[in-house]
Amino acid sequence: MRLLSRTRPNLQDRLVWQCASLLLSYPQADRLDTAADLLSHLKVQAAERLSMTLDAVRRMDPLQAAQNYVDTFDMRRATTMYLTYWTAGDTRNRGAAMLAFVQAYRAAGSAPPADEAPDHLPVVLEFAATVDPDLGRRLLAEHRTPIDVLHKALTDAGSPYAHAVAAVLATLPAATDADASRVQRLLAAGPPSEAVGLQPFTLTVPPRRAQGG
Template structure:
């Protein structure tokens, strides 16, 4: 009976992680015409979340429920596309626009294919909402491994959003609670990364070919290459 209870508890925790990651993925998506429907889905998911992440994600959803969709979209672009220190392209934190980024992005695409899913056709495989969707709905273990590998980047992203007073800060914070605790070494790496920011573009190198061009309905810089 005790073993059964332990397994059930582990199963419940796994379900909670999936729910939080799915809700976060929807909240971190670009607010296009499907924004309202995604917020409704988030509310439905949160009915089944039992931890403190529920209130954090619900507060973010309400803050993003601004009726003026153009305003929300502009805020999104200003937050994630125009500031290098709040990019959601995870490999950009560790490799910038260098050749090393190609190998790191390939690792994401390979993980998706190994789980039986094709990488997204219209978004970079390392984009945080994509990784969260994968972890929530396709392969929880492989998705968590990818997220944990970039845990330091997530912590720095959260700090940047928090310092900017962004409603998205709580969403990233909720994601971090689904991952293993940080170590002292992680904290030191986060401190150094926060000070230096993502690596600068390397002179003479061509951008990685999988970098996604801007969508027709978005403004701002090229996807995958946040500005300073």
């Protein structure tokens, strides 16, 4: 398990997490407006990274932005934001990995999300920003490798969403050499796989979401 820095999450970290959560969610005008408001309270480097994502999404018309989001996150395994896909893959461990997120939310007095998986990165970011920053940061840090894989895949695809993920990574403990090696292995070989014991967590790439979801 990753050893975490003793530094507790500060307001800047929480603002980054909330802004990134909004930008990495399905694009809607109110979410983008709220993200824009948060940028004025962020330090320069984080604001610049997040602004690059915001500006790119806003340059698209709404239908184009929605289609780009679905194509990026819902149709490609390499850029899924379901963190346990990379740590557990299609194995019996997937259920336990998902349950760990649910238990963390309940321990903080928060109900698990009803309309999204508990390991979805925007959900985890919002939890860290608004409910329990210490526990949320621990969840993010423990899943730094999946977030790094996501960032690398988005960067390779030339996606503007890579900048928002980079802003999140900058709030976490630095990656080790072992972390970097594991990222490369996952990108090359994919997550763990197993042919049995998958119910009820068989989903690797989520189905096409309804517009406005």
